[in-house]
Amino acid sequence: MAIPYNKRTHMNGELRKEHEGQEVILVGWAQNYRDLGGMAFIDIRDYTGITQVKFNPQTDPESHKLAGTIRREDVIAVRGNVILRGENVNPKLPTGEIEIAGHELDLLSKADTPPFEVSDDIDAGEDSRLKYRVVDLRRPKMQKLMRLRHRLAKASRDYFDEQGFVEIETPVLGKSTPEGARDYLVPSRVYPGQFFALPQSPQLYKQMLMMAGYDRYCQIVRCFRDEDLRADRQPEFTQIDLEMAFVQVEDVISCVEGAVQRMFKEGIGVDVQIPFKRMTYKEAMDRFGIDRPDMRFGLELQDITAVCEKTDFKIFKEAIASGGVVKCIVVKGGGTMTRKETDGLTEELKGIGAGGMPVTKVVEGDGGKPELSTGVAKFLQPVCDDLLAATGAEAGDLIVCMPGTYADVCKYLHFVRTRLAEMLDLIPEDEWNLMWVVDFPMFEWDEEEKRYCSLHHPFTAPRDEDIPLLDTDPGKALSKAYDLTLNGIELGGGSIRIHQAKVQSKIFELLGLSAEEAHDKFEFLLDALRFGAPPHGGLALGFDRIVMMLGKCLSLRDVIAFPKTQRAVCPLTNAPGDVAEAQLEELGIDLRPEVKARKNA
């Protein structure tokens, strides 16, 4: 008679010595088998763990015979009795004090040889892990990550529920908007030639919910951006999206701090201190060259423009003359770095567009007076005293310089700083450096398009005192925007929004959106603003990134069950794929000839 697999008595990580003697039914996957001829062992696995089952040919010849044929990943059901292992305890297994004397065994599903072992210490490549994702997801590590993800989502929902938030679903089929990332488009069958856009974020819907009087909204929501991928960027990703009415910056920040604190506690049992640190955008850029600095290590940027002005070094003088700066990073004890190491870093820098990486070392000269050596020493030696005084560098240190525009210097030195920290092993483990970056500029100047672009998005409110600047010097206006960073990763961002139609129109105008365009694209928002809009603001947290950080993963793909590859395809299903000609016809879509040709090639 078959074992009733729907009546399992225990999970496979559950049994202990106090269960001795009980008859149990276990179901799961065969992790491994060890056939000793006279005796056979099978490890049975589910997401809770592993239990060893023993089959004895004398007492249960039939089951023993079948057990000999069981292979990895076969799905089986076992009926037997819990017995103590005596001297054969396995201290590596939580269930290692007991085993099952197997009396009955059913093979529920025979498995092909798996492409890789279901185990944490595999080093299978991403290709096969993603192609055989079902097998990959069985691994204990992936099981833990998916369950961590669930706990974090639940902690967030619980928290916001307690804080009076209401979860409201917003449309996935929406309208394409100008600015921002590329949209994923969905053709409309009913209106051939017209398209829905998948949301990059529910931004406008949540603002309208505030105008509609829901006061506090949150949603764990899928968002889409058709841009190139990175280890921490997927084309479809999940946000914890929230919005609050009648609030100021402080209210949103402290509310979110509570949520993050709760997620750390319930997710990984870590207590994080609130309030989090804060830093202005300007300070972050000046000191670290990036608006999401990793605060776990030093290597800060220092401005040495004034010192370098006095040198005859051509590339420094040229940079300064054209309005640029010279900054540097002093690497304490970096004098021991080899030429090979610094050259390697220079090559990496050139790979992202830098012209080079002027370096020099501080050494102890004659009479114990520090002087410069190697690299660009000869150009800087004349201002050595000033340089050391300005930077605090001393004998044994390495100085990495960078001339150029402020933006380029920030970019390149941020890269250098991060790489140096890795190379010199300066990044402490188990440190959670949460920080708010505030006071972002409203706009940045787009040199190509010769116009201002929103640094956050066009609905971000300017600081009250900066509203006059919108007319006089928009580039100087700061916003009520804030980003939450963790160890150099952006976890989320938000702002207080514009709640006055007049100000909103002004911003559209500054962004080069004509009144007609603004009306065409955002009539619904401007209307909503006209009919009574409360002051409001909110934030969106990158949920996948939070799971990635708390799960100590290096890639978003490890915390998303079915992620896309770097080329934005799903290796499991092979999406995206072709559609039938009839489908295109119905939508009124003709592929461009060159696209057809490429497909047929």
Add this chain to the structure above:
RNA sequence: GGGGACGUAGCUCAAUUGGUUAGAGUCCCGGACUGUCGAUCCGGUGGUUGCGAGUUCGAAUCUCGUCGUCCUCGCCA
């Protein structure tokens, strides 16, 4: 679109830098074994070296193209 790393057995890797029949571990198959748990021992199967050209007496190795994976710059309001 640019830069970089990589692609060899189902999986993870090697191949003395262009030289004999492309090896190892693991998995898998067969055999032995009553206390294994990374089982062990004996034997065995398994290869279009991603694909396509080229150079060469000779290519996994060099060149070009192409496809794919990963990292990254641009991009990501």
